[in-house]
Amino acid sequence: MIIPKDGDEIEIRSYKHNGSLHRVWEKTVVLHSDNTTLIGGNNRVRVTESDGRTWRTREPAITYFTTEYWFNIISMMRQDGIYYYCNISSPYVVDHEALKYIDYDLDIKVFADGSYKILDEDEFDIHRKKMNYPDVLQQILYKQLRILEQWVKERRGPFDASFVKSWYDYYRKHYQ
Template sequence: MKSKTGDLVFVHAYKHNGKLYRSWEKVSIFEETENYIILINEEVLITEVTGRKWKTNEPAIWFFFKEDWYNIICMFKERGINYYCNLASPYIFEEGTVKYIDYDLDFKVFNDFSYKILDLKEFNRNRITWNYSRDIIEKVWKSVDEIKEKIKTKQKPFVHEYVNDIWNKYLELKNKD
């Protein structure tokens, strides 16, 4: 059964060893195609593997891809849209849950499109601990290059107007209910 706009789903992030390490509850589906799914986060409850629970601070749009080794969160901050990119396996969607494996490296992209790459030590530690295959390591580094290029050339979703358009369409749909 295909999901529809407004359906609420879970998101589960796993580590390479197969263990769930973070989950998000009641994330809303905005759009699903054969190639991607777009989710909306508004005051979503997040549970860490440690048991710590917290809610998202700001609304966000989350892009997951069937082929790409990353997902991208577009966060609406006071000073504009920031992006957070998780280097991760392509997602699968089963039993009302979007699932992916997190491969540690992250991009924090600021409103002016400057960025920082985060968690390099964690990636290097985990790739040894969990014996990431050469194929996975190559896909992660190829994805780092793809994300840098998308940021530099302002390809979707790194386009503020595009992200704002999705948000405005979401608000229109939400206000119809």
């Protein structure tokens, strides 16, 4: 796996279990990268869906990817606080094209007050059957969902507002 340098601009690509392209974020600035973690920043970045539709994100975001867990976290900086969108996904890899991961549908949306909601369990169930997820994979994904829930409850890592604010300040100072 390639380890991007701080300041590199990378594309982010999510795929589905069957290998089909799901979504592409055109540009994220690498704020920190090592063997296990990549932290990025972006603002109003263009996103392309698998059907070709495009849209732009509405606010600055700090992204958190890890090779140690099966999830990634997007922290969105809004007027009334930090919101999070978390994807249950494969650990990421980076090659010469992009940062890549498999999106497994299950998501957690975390609100500024710390409350959260699990999303897309119906979509997960459809894809689980359609793409024939092995039982062992399903067990991993649900275990990772519980770990992610625990992180939210404990305000661990990116769910600690000071973590996100310090990376956002760094991003604004150096890259905006």
